[in-house]
Amino acid sequence: MRTQVAIIGGGPAGLLLGQLLHRQGIDTILLEKRSKAHVLSRIRAGLLERGTCDLLHEAGVGARLAAEGFRHQGVNVSWGEEMFRIDLAGLTGHAVTVYGQTEVTQDLYDAREATDAPSFFEVDEVTIHDADTDAPRVTFTHDDAPQEIACDFVAGCDGFHGVSRPTIPDDVRRDYEKVYPFGWLGILSETPPVEEELIYASGPHGFALCSMRNEGLSRYYVQCDASESPDAWSDDAFWAELRRRLPPAQADALVTGPSIEKSIAPLRSYVCEPMRWGRLFLCGDAAHIVPPTGAKGLNTAAGDVHYLAEGVTAHYRGDDGPLDAYSERALARVWKNERFSWWFTSLMHxxxxxxxxxxxxxxxxxxxxxxxxxxQRAMAENYVGLPL
Incomplete structure (x- = not known):
């Protein structure tokens, strides 16, 4: 097989890159280790920056986002029994949008399938070859049959545990990491949100976050030990712990119900430099991880995708400048988002x-x-998203 860009990873970063390139007439083949159903079953953040929303509209997948997304003009912060609101729109002129990552991924899959662009799921033994030459290749197995893709570029959008980052030699790659001594226990419940806008809460018992997916679906988190098992937490124990971390008015207003999903996520900050080796380019979690405080994960990945799509498009128009600057441009924004996520995590936990x-x-x-x-303005500017 032959394509212009081989995309490894069928999450939102890989899908968004493929859609943006398609709209510029650039061919892609997408490889995903898991099934499509598995990718769509992942429960992830649902807070989109203004720049991410703009990119989704640019990719032609913004219709449902515009119709069903909830625009939040502010965000709440509490310490103990006191809560105050950060007026995002008043301070920056911009808002954020609550729209689940699963919905983003579904919209992008629908768009890709409408283009008939090739996608391979449940692939194995993915290996990147000759990335430091002008003729990179990707080999893999699919349905037990060996396959090979010849391409101009490889986009590694396959996450922290993927094959793309380790392809960069150890003497070229430098890793920066901070592991936090706690995790987030999160549940999804078919209950109305306790507040119209998100609440980031802290106090003597630790951190809590009150978020939502829509008017009847809430996402709540409490800080916990990263080594704990979600099975050790009953629903009643979770609701009791969440209540004691919220201000009294919000604790009293909390509507509880059975959890439909429960998990514990460890927290870490991580950056890989550089984000390019030859014709291999890293995007999203393959290159960086942020703690979820402030919801910068998907939004930082969208920034990478923007710079890479811009660079690849310019290359096929005869200008390699933006592509050569990809790693530097992406990392400049990555480190700023890392700083904000580290600061907000350090403040609230x-x-x-x-x-x-x-x-x-x-x-x-x-x-x-x-x-x-x-x-407040400094926080709001980072929260709604730094310019791409």
């Missing part, structure tokens, strides 16, 4: 090693955020 002094520093910084318009 209870760390086991924190002294009383450090906990009071957190309290003082939350007070500054509550009282200072300048501090």
């Amino acid at each position: 209870l760390f086991p090693h924190h002294s009383d002094f450090e906990r009071n520093m957190q309290r003082a910084e939350v007070a500054l955020l509550r009282e200072s318009e300048a501090a």
